[in-house]
Amino acid sequence: SKRLKNASIINNELKEKINYLYESISKDKNMISVLNEENAFLKNELTEEKEKHLQNMVELHTKINNFLAQSNSIKKDLLREIQQEMKKRGFPTAVDEENGVLRFADSILFQSGEYQLSEKGTAVLKELAEVLQSRLPGFVWQRKGDTFFCPRKACLEAVYVEGHTDKRPVQGNLKGGIRSNFELSSARALSTYKILASHEALNGFVNGRGEKLLGVCGYGESRPIRPGDNEDDLSANRRIDLRFLMEAPRLDTLGDLE
Secondary structure (H helix, E strand, O other): HHHHHHHHHHHHHHHHHHHHHHHHHHHHHHHHHHHHHHHHHHHHHHHHHHHHHHHHHHHHHHHHHHHHHHHHHHHHHHHHHHHHHHOOOOOEEEEOOOOEEEEEEEHHEEOOOOEEEHHEEEEEEEHHHHHHHHHHHHHHHHHEEEEEEEOOOOOEEEEEEEOOOOOOOOOOOOHHHHOOOHHHHHHHHHHHHHHHOOOOHHHHEOOOOEEEEEEEOOOOOOOOOOOOOOOHHHHHHOOOEEEEOOOOOHHHHHHHHH
């Protein structure tokens, strides 16, 4: 009788524990169900955010490409205007539209081995300065109070006067102590720059940060436009380039994106 009573007590205790475990399992199942629902909701939210972000990236990429296409078109228009005006004045110029370059053979501006401008070269650059002064205002930043604004979809970032030579080494010492192609190209670029910068209006043009538009650099023989060694190729590489660089995309041109 005592054993049966103890067995009954143990049996009841086991039943209580089993019921408790069933209740716990039921609660855990409910919790798992809730967590699964929350997880599904978060996954959906994440997917929507990801898709939204990707869509924004696609829109931004499209806007940047559109801006760059417009900017390139504006630059080409400017180069064509300058070229046409110089031709009207009797000074035909070469243009590389894809690279934004207005090009002058060294023989137009300098005597052989010289870095000082020839009389003809000075006349050409004075005409060019007048053309740039008349054409650039519509392509450069304008001051409005303490800030600047661009009158177009894109404006110029810089105009670099670049000096280039052929690959043949400088023979002996040239005038001014010039002993290398790098020195010769730099000196020629600087002589060209000085003529252009001497025009007050042209020297006053700035980019969107208020920095001077005109710059100068020499590359020696390091940037040939023709790879050959014949006289025509060597002659083509001896040149002064005016490189027109457009500004990078701005937030106000791209619009706000989340």
